[in-house]
Amino acid sequence: MSRFSLRTAFPRTPNPLSQAVALRHACGLPVLDLAETNPTRVGLPPPDVDLGVHPGVFDYAPEPFGLPSAREAVATHLSQRGASVDAAHVVLSASTSEAYGWLLKLLCDPGDNVLVPAPGYPLVDVLARLEGVHARSYRLPVVHGFGLDVGRVEAAIDARTRAVVVVNPGNPTGHFLHEGELHALADVCARHGLALISDEVFSNFAWDAEEGRVTSVAGRPLPCLTFALSGLSKVAGLPGLKLSWLHVGGPSHARDEALARLEDVADAVLSVSTPVQLALPALLAHAPRFQAALLKRVKGNRERLIQARPADAAWDVVPAHGGWSAVLRIPHHPGEEATCLRLLEEGVRVQPGYYYDFGGGAYLVLSLLPTPEVFTAALVPLVRVLSPPAG
Ligand SMILES: Cc1ncc(COP(=O)(O)O)c(C=O)c1O
The missing domain is CATH 3.40.640.10 (Type I PLP-dependent aspartate aminotransferase-like (Major domain))
Incomplete structure (x- = not known):
């Protein structure tokens, strides 16, 4: 039997949320993915740059710190x-x-x-x-x-x-x-x-x-x-x-x-x-063009989120000044994982705060990268799940 290091013995059992996401995908059900943080998958402008065009592209100069x-x-x-x-x-x-x-x-x-x-x-x-x-x-x-x-x-x-x-x-x-x-x-x-x-x-x-x-x-x-x-x-x-x-x-x-x-x-x-x-x-x-498009996207989606929040909601958008995400503070009950699972049933994927070790309080993390269409469509079930009818 081979032996392996303790440092690579990471837990491998998927958590209930990952299992539910995998099941939804296996069943071919759609997901409005507010956990998408890959900037190449959300319709932002790629550079118009040909990586093969430079003379010397096949030369090799072994410079430890780079060319x-x-x-x-x-x-x-x-x-x-x-x-x-x-x-x-x-x-x-x-x-x-x-x-x-x-x-x-x-x-x-x-x-x-x-x-x-x-x-x-x-x-x-x-x-x-x-x-x-x-x-x-x-x-x-x-x-x-x-x-x-x-x-x-x-x-x-x-x-x-x-x-x-x-x-x-x-x-x-x-x-x-x-x-x-x-x-x-x-x-x-x-x-x-x-x-x-x-x-x-x-x-x-x-x-x-x-x-x-x-x-x-x-x-x-x-x-x-x-x-x-x-x-x-x-x-x-x-x-x-x-x-x-x-x-x-x-x-x-x-x-x-x-x-x-x-x-x-x-x-x-x-x-x-x-x-x-x-x-x-x-x-x-190319970076400034990408950054301008991304900032328009995240600021627009954050504004959509803030506008969608009912004035008397029991949840809040946590104040912030930059980045690609929004953090929501949600009620302790039913808590992070139950809320994420409930949202997934409604076709919306978000991340629970415990992925990021929030501690003390319940939080959700939403990517602000998705297209306005996906983000707006996800807000309807999000607001419904987070703001259940009184009584
Ligand atoms: C705060 C932070 N640092 C570093 C990284 C990793 O960056 P890279 O893709 O260059 O490894 C990430 C990836 O999301 C990140 O969120």
Whole structure:
């Protein structure tokens, strides 16, 4: 009998909701899918870029951090969003998920931990486990609209903590980091010798303007080692092209040591393909068009949701400022899973808050990406199920 690692012993029994979705699909019943977060499946504009057109597309230059021209393109893209960024501090990877894996290898030994926000997208928990690292949660308090409470981050630090992850804006909570919070957090990280990992994959998707909002830590003079993560997956809606970046910043000695070690990590896999690197300037030139279409879509759907809510409803749309999702606070009874199952019977798929570790209270998460037709059609059963007749 072969033996396998404990770290790959993930639970495999589908939860009742996944089972119900599979059954509905097997029966050929339609689903209005408000759990759809794949930007390539919701009718948003693809780029008009031919990946094969560049001379040298079949050449191979084994550059651990990526082709200089592609790193320059990322540095220009980041510099347009705030502080000036040096291409020498930009590292390309195949995905943000891969970049997380590299940072976990760089910063942690097995048994160490990194702090992650809750509620939040459960990706880091899985990636950390695969590296033998613990993901320890710090709570984003509901009273702050799921914003950062630096005191809670500091309280979660222990002797094995190596880094703090912030997701800016939060997924699915859509709350941005603010200047004061960033500085307090960077001070905590510096005092405890921790790195700050800033996941900025949704930071191009602000719905409004806010005083003191932070959109990127890249290129900012902060007192701790910083890593800013993003990539084509969200910035240009192209997760299938497999190109992301991380910017390394902070005090120069720590930054340079981190870059030297990351070079060995990246050199071991050399994962980013040449065609996508050569096409990167054109793909980044397409990004504003995609972002404008996406923002129109999510803001329109959020407005439709708010308009559909009866004034006396027992549920609420949680305030937020950006991202691709809406969070609904719903009554404790019958709760998240029962409500999702009930909605599925009516042909509408949404996600329960527990997927994102909301804790305390009952929540639903809705993707704002579906077409206005799908979203509007789903609102009728949604409002009916969430607002049962009195008595
Ligand atoms: C907050 C956050 N970070 C990272 C990722 C992964 O990005 P990538 O597709 O580049 O691996 C996701 C995916 O949805 C995400 O929501």
